[in-house]
Amino acid sequence: MANEVAVLGVGMHPWGKWGRNFVEYGVKAARDALRDAGLEWQDIPFIVGGQTIRNGYPGYVAGATFAQALGWSGAQVASTYGACASGTQAINTARAHILAGLCEVALVVGADAAPKGFFAPAGGARSDDPDWLRFRLLGATNPVYFGLYARRRMELYGATELDFAKVKVKNSMHGSANPNARYKKTYTVDDVLQSPMVSDPLRLLQICATSDGGAALVLSSLEFAKKHTSRPITIAAVSTVTPRYPNTVIEMPNFATDSAVGVGVPDTPFKDSIAKGAYEQAGLGPEDLDLAEVYDLSSALELDWYENIGLCKPGEAERLLNDGATTLGGRVPVNPSGGLGCFGEAVPAQAIAQVCELAWQLRGDASGRQVEGAKVGLTVNQGLFGHGSSVIVKR
């Protein structure tokens, strides 16, 4: 309890390819979250923005950009960056201010307007930046790394292209009723397996697109929340851990793993340590979860996450999927929102959107995709350059 904050309000701008400025998406999400919380913008003493690096200077100073668009109010401001984990960094910054007693309530906003096609590195030749070099020297796009992980599952555990396709089919069914999802079409296994191969064994329909979108949260102290809502949802944990040396799994944007010559491999690999950090903070375990929102940058990656967050042992994710445990109505539905497969990725908004979905689910407001009686949910995600990201939400 001591380290919990309340989720008073949630808001989103639907994901899509709208072709407008990212500020518009963030402001819409922020206004919705404020309305949901029953608060006015000028009641907010602290705003945190998740930064976007593809929208010029306003994107780097996202917190101030949103504050100015909402109308300068004299609020304290912060902007955070952690690649795909930027949203969690923003949530954690707000949480820390509230728990430290520096403010009672805070607004967290992330929004992005994404370019078409593959994510390419930011412009300009930079021969000392691994994110530039991986494209230059290897053509190692994000799907290349996802392809390596997917093929590893096939080689190690006997996973099949059919298993990966079924993840996409499941998520497309989940997201078909979500008004904020970009892709609402329900796909069949044949649709998926007939889509063009991008990075073997992953096909176009199994790889997350880049999207425009915005998400926002109003967070507050538990005391403040008591005065404003009769059904508080709380954030019980925020994990933003880095890897432990040596990290022996190849990660974007690296050319090589760490070497395990100098010191042994840690007991908990990086991706396992992300949710573990959250479980430890919350005093909960995987058996307590009613649902999870995991970062399905590829359909195969969702299966890795089942194991990383402890839903099953390594090598058992395909069985969990095929038993229907992670489908709506199953034991622990994963990505009831439709996941990135239905949203595409709006980088600084995505981890915030995961928390929005958990809040709606725990309130019973997830019409058409409701996990009945959900009380505890977990988000998990990873930002490149070593950013863990996991949030536990409960009621």
Add this chain to the structure above:
Amino acid sequence: MSGAKAQVAAIEGWFRMDPDDPRLLGTQCQACHTYFFPKETLACRNPSCDGTELKEVPLSRRGRLWSFTNNCYPPPAPFVAADPFEPYAVAAVELEEEKMVVLGQVVAGVDVTELAAGIEMELVLDTLFEDDDNEFMIWKWRPVAA
């Protein structure tokens, strides 16, 4: 191929430009013996080690395939894609002595159907791209059996 062009490394100091024994060039901490690629020169990154003496070392030329995939579409700039573009495989190769996994393109003409985790791979030099004067060279992986 354009034999008249000068062969230059696509990136300076990352690998040895010796066609008979091409090697990736890493560094090794002289205190805990851990390896780094690309080279770490500042200080050892093992948090339990205060080593600051990092010596340049050639890495093993051979390793075992950890996983693999391919690019069916041309990657975006700054990659310089050939036109017409030919799909190529990418390999993650585990070096036994260094206990690390290193990425690289797979030489042209090796399809993913010819690859399997665990097979032995060998480092070779090959062309990354060319301009009017130069052939820019890079390391690639090639199945030893091929």
